[in-house]
Amino acid sequence: MAKKQNTSRGPGQRQLRVGESIRRILSEIFARGELHDPELAHVSITVGEVRMSPDLSVATVYVLPLGGENALEVSRALARNKGELRHLVTKELNIRFSPDLRFLPDLTFDQMAETERLLNLDRVKQDLAKPDIAEPQPDPEPND
Amino acid sequence: MTERRLTLTSARHQPFNYLVSLKVGSTFLRNLTYVLDHGKPYSQQEADYPKSLHSRALTREELMREVSFFVVRDPVSRFFSLYFDKVVGTPENRFEFITEKLRTHRIFHEGPELTLEQHRENCMSLLGFLGVRLRRNNGQKINPHWSQQISRLGAAVEFGLKPLMLEKLEPQLLQIAEGRIEGLEAAMGMVKSRNRSPRPVEIEDVLTPKVYNKIVTLYPADIQLYDLVKTGWEVLGHPPDIKL
Numbered sequence: 001m002a003k004k005q006n007t008s009r010g011p012g013q014r015q016l017r018v019g020e021s022i023r024r025i026l027s028e029i030f031a032r033g034e035l036h037d038p039e040l041a042h043v044s045i046t047v048g049e050v051r052m053s054p055d056l057s058v059a060t061v062y063v064l065p066l067g068g069e070n071a072l073e074v075s076r077a078l079a080r081n082k083g084e085l086r087h088l089v090t091k092e093l094n095i096r097f098s099p100d101l102r103f104l105p106d107l108t109f110d111q112m113a114e115t116e117r118l119l120n121l122d123r124v125k126q127d128l129a130k131p132d133i134a135e136p137q138p139d140p141e142p143n144d
Numbered sequence: 145m146t147e148r149r150l151t152l153t154s155a156r157h158q159p160f161n162y163l164v165s166l167k168v169g170s171t172f173l174r175n176l177t178y179v180l181d182h183g184k185p186y187s188q189q190e191a192d193y194p195k196s197l198h199s200r201a202l203t204r205e206e207l208m209r210e211v212s213f214f215v216v217r218d219p220v221s222r223f224f225s226l227y228f229d230k231v232v233g234t235p236e237n238r239f240e241f242i243t244e245k246l247r248t249h250r251i252f253h254e255g256p257e258l259t260l261e262q263h264r265e266n267c268m269s270l271l272g273f274l275g276v277r278l279r280r281n282n283g284q285k286i287n288p289h290w291s292q293q294i295s296r297l298g299a300a301v302e303f304g305l306k307p308l309m310l311e312k313l314e315p316q317l318l319q320i321a322e323g324r325i326e327g328l329e330a331a332m333g334m335v336k337s338r339n340r341s342p343r344p345v346e347i348e349d350v351l352t353p354k355v356y357n358k359i360v361t362l363y364p365a366d367i368q369l370y371d372l373v374k375t376g377w378e379v380l381g382h383p384p385d386i387k388l
Contacts, residue, residue: 027371027375028375028379031372031375031376031379031380031384032379032380033385042387043387044372044386044387044388046368046371046372064368066294066365066368066369066372066386066387066388067294067365067368067388068364068365068368
């Protein structure tokens with residue numbers, strides 16, 4: 001008898017392992033500057049997470065340029081280069097198939113910051129309203 | 145038009161310049177620079193320390209000819225350094241203005257033998273305090289002990305400074321120096337230990353997903369920056385080219 005599928009389960013170990021491998025490979029490709037798209041030449045990109053579909057045929061890659069600006073443009077530029085990236089990833093990844101890469105802006109930081117803002121709104125107001133006692137300054141440094 | 149210059153801490157007689165970032169190895173570098181200048185470690189009796197340290201305003205071209213760098217640190221490790229040193233550290237190191245604020249408006253457990261849970265609560269309390277300070281928009285300067293490392297990256301990138309990692313500072317510094325700093329290795333040996341804050345407990349024992357997520361929320365770009373520098377060094381074997 002076939003096992004009953006639990007569709008609410010999180011990603012399996014293999015999904016997580018392949019996703020992390022792809023995240024690592026893409027980070028290394030970006031570090032080596034192996035893409036030659038002029039739109040990506042002047043930007044440092046981090047890969048926050050790669051989520052694999054259950055059958056491992058699709059990898060959703062969450063990317064963010066350093067500082068977080070123009071995340072959408074960067075993900076679109078990467079999508080334009082996905083053929084080359086897919087080739088480079090498959091070469092490094094020791095698996096028989098070649099997952100399709102889909103690039104999306106990594107919104108984790110934004111979402112966390114927004115949640116944080118909402119949770120702390122009253123506390124922030126209260127804290128800012130009260131005067132500080134004298135705040136000592138650090139030792140003088142030429143750059144401070 | 146005058147060429148733009150960046151003022152950095154420098155050795156007096158050697159081509160050695162760095163951008164100071166507090167809680168990112170600044171005491172180690174200050175002590176190292178002192179040894180490069182004086183040939184011996186400083187002692188507490190020397191009244192002119194650290195004012196005797198030298199600074200120079202240099203152009204990008206000059207900086208790129210010399211050994212010029214900045215250091216990045218994992219934001220989690222940097223946060224705990226602040227906590228262990230300035231919040232629950234020795235009275236001479238502690239920032240009373242922080243503990244006073246935590247005591248009055250938040251939570252602050254004190255004493256020589258705090259439990260892990262009390263440390264965790266203190267950390268969340270401190271992170272709440274930092275969140276307020278980092279969001280200030282009334283023109284007040286953010287304290288450099290907890291300001292975002294990325295806030296000074298613009299200058300570092302513009303002037304071509306090389307990014308190094310705190311945990312691999314010594315070998316990476318020797319690598320980029322390429323023999324241009326006389327006595328660098330010996331000077332590192334003379335700076336006996338880094339300024340490591342005494343730790344009553346291990347970071348790994350205090351760090352919970354809640355504390356980690358809060359640090360990520362406050363320092364998202366620093367997490368990215370650290371990741372880029374770390375991956376860059378690991379992949380390339382030399383300082384990566386950071387683009388901002």
